[in-house]
Amino acid sequence: MGMKREEVCDPEMLREVQKQLRLNLRLWGTTPDAAEMLLSTYNSQAKHLEELMTRTLKLGESNSALVLAARGVGKSALVNIILENLASSGTLGEGVVVRLSGLLQTDDRLALKEITCQLRLENATANKVFGSFAENLAFLLESLRSGSKETSKPVIFLLDEFDLFCHHHNQTLLYNLFDVAQSAQAPICVIGLTCRLDVIELLEKRVKSRFSHRQIHLFSEEKFEPQYIDTMKLLLSLPETFVHKGFIKTWNAQINALMKTDDVLRVTKRLYDTTRDVRALKTLLLVCVSQMNADRPKLTPEMFIAAQPIMRAEAKTNMLQGLSILQLCLIIAMKHLTTIYEGEPFNFEMVFHEYLKFSQRKSTMQSFERPVVFKAFDQLKCLELVRPVDNTRGIQREYQLVQMMITPMQVMDSLNQLPGIPTDVQQWATCSFA
């Protein structure tokens, strides 16, 4: 690698690199390079969407479409890139983009307020006194309707988390939006983004019939070898716009070399086999990047290895690790009960009975009093390792039926990994006859 040692150790440079990489790796959003890559991956879909919007903007057609894809595939990013392109090419022109999110606008009243706000109609609505939601909606629609192809600005509605809008009362908002899109009024383009593939089934009949049934699916067909690795390279490399021009080449060459090492390939392949969500990849890389400092000014395979346990941590084993021996005894007792009674729920008394059988006959350990054991049991309930079957109040807590939230297999697996368990407890766990 042709890089000068002193150049990397420059703290100012290091800071800039860190900052740029962190920008690249933000869990959402895309840098220009990544945007291009996304566009090339979903070439046909992007063209389709772009054409739809252009038709609305240029010709005054009204359209509606749904973009369907799993989480973290890049729906919002794709739509944003297209809009940016349209804006920069001047096609967007007079058009207005209204962004709504199903998470934030939880009912139609809030959504309407947001639309008014984003269309800059506050002044118009502020002077008027609306008696009701319906009137407000009517006015908004009227201002849309009063326009025609020639006179009014085109509006693009982006509905993020479209499935949540389907749960609104009577789907009034959706009905009205699709209705405007159907009839010859102001040109609007309604684009819904969702991760539910069956979202059409959530729509009411009248809403469904007004929807154009144009669905755009984004499936990531990327393979590990070129595409996934390329994504990774892209995320870790410095863009053309980086401040220290001279350093870009050396750094990018470093990254290219890094991507060929076995350790990195192994770690990332494992992640790829679990999930293809780019966000998971970004998390992994962020953990790696954050390990860089003055002593270790470049990314190394060791950082990937160090980041791996954070990504694949088994939460249940982690939680079991922190339990006291008494609580582990209870878990084992519950495991026996679950195996013997084939998953039937049990209560504290049964667990305590089982524990007593162990501690009085087989164990050399001090046996705890009943209230102490009950406290331990209660703590397990707080950790949701056991969960009550029904939550009827007024039942004595000793007799409340609970179920274990771990399978006996998992208990055994975790127990084998835990250090420092007394031998008699270990033996009790393995023997099937308590």
Added chain:
Amino acid sequence: MEDIIAQTQQEIPCREQQINFIGNILGEDDYPLPSSLFLYGHSGTGKTLVTTTLLKKLGIVTSHVNCVEFYTSRVMYETILNQLSGTVPNSNNNYTSYASCDSLGDFARNVREIAKEKGGPRMAIVLERSERLRDCDSNILPVLCRLQELTQDVNIVVIFCSTLPVDKFRASTGFMEPIAFHFPQYTKDELVQILVSRRVTEYSEEFYSNYVNLVLSVFYLATKSLPELKHLVQLNFKVYCEPIEKGEATESDIKKLWRNIEPHLKKAMSSVYLREVSSSQFERMQSLVSESTTSGDLAQLQPQMKLTGTTKIELPFYSKFLLIAAYLASYNPARTDRRFFMKHHGKQRKTQAMIKAKERSSNQLVGPKPFPLERLMAIFYSIIEDKVSPTANIFSQISTLVTLRLVTQIGGDDQLDAPKYKCAVPLDFIRGIARTVGFDIVRYLYDYA
């Protein structure tokens, strides 16, 4: 950056890895923050301490809230906005908060505005006990996880602290996964190290660490929680030092000190650890015990001091019998009523099968079964000796027992027609009651008879 991490590691012992990870991922100065972090681990593993210390040192504008405090999400939004903007509701501003905020949409907009007003500082929201967020609006978790995106580029991080792993938070269509990080429980050596380093005493370190080891040898099997152990260590230290102060032993006389402290620790396990007596009471009791020569039973010394275990409740005569009848009805199967409560019920032969069946479904393990009102009254009349007429008084006593939670009513919709009840008292309690009226309850219990 490195010196901040090193400094924090100095202050907080045994959390090097965690401080390293969080410090590095937050980064310094103007780095973009990650969208959300999720810290989980048992309570008392230093999640909050590490996070707040680091945030303070890094100079990030922080809002720190505990999700238990909020009965509606509105209160939570306003508190967070107040803390981020630095507004303190007081008499000068007429106790108004930064903004009134009803919905998440407003919340996101306000966060954006605060960032704009302050010139885009790095901000953080720390949510403690975030498992409670699951009980709030269903969309609050997904929104907080992607707050950066929804506020359009505000450099803000949301840090969740919880005792539950992230698996328990996933809702129907999923959300943007935060970066999860585990805080492991301290090991035994680390516990000793921390407890010793936090000592306030004039005795030597070795002496104190010996003492801590003794306490751990009793309590470590039952609990690994640092706050609990810290409390117990503080509480019992005076007793441990007592022989030295009296001049009966020296600091190196470990065996003698151990013999002195062991019964106290065992006692603390069954009282203080369970909060049956409050710690101040325990201290007072310890002094009483040390004054009297015989270290008698705590319960005998100060019977009124115990918080629980007061199983004696004064009840009217008929109420007692009603409660006994309720207990018998709950814990005896209905088919055996004939045998227990009728004069001439014919002879019962104990078969092997019957004994087996009894063992299998012991009612003391399964718990009380529901019974109708008629059965309760029938048993009541057969166990009470004198003649009682079913007056309104008797029936009102049943409902009093229900309000006292000694008996629970099941299926609360039907008050008049056919209410069903369950007895909700343990065997010891009912034995005490039966003793006061001279009734031998064990003879009537199916599991024991």
